[in-house]
Amino acid sequence: MSNPDELLVDIAATVESEQSNQMSLTVVTSGAVVTGRLAPEAVWRQRVAEVLTDSDRLSPFAGVFTTDNKAQVRTEGDAAPTHLHFHVARILQGNIGIPETGGMYRVAIKDISAWTVGDFSYTDH
Helix, strand or coil: CCCCCHHHHHHHHHHHHHHCCEEEEEECCCCCEEEEEEEEEEHHHHHHHHHHCCCCCCCCHHHHCCCCCCCCCCCCCCCCCEEEEEEEEEEEECCCCEEEEEEEEEEEEEEEEEEEEECCCCCCC
């Protein structure tokens, strides 16, 4: 989407301003279907940093994601969000959700071609 959907930008801004992770969303981006809950960018970065810190091989990358290093909590008047930050999210492929436990995804709003409120579940049948 060359011009980001303003309604989707407003949803992302509300997630950021309310510091809430309760908004479930499903998006189509570059042919992939991503479903899960949105998180404020600072919360998402903190969680990714925690996961990386716990890894023997990837811990040096944790600092890239810390809020001290990058995004701070947005305040009114800041630029509109450009990305959605999913947690407990899955990429849907047929009747399978990848990964099963949910992952952390960052999706550019401008690249979303379709979306709906709510998340889709999948079955193992």
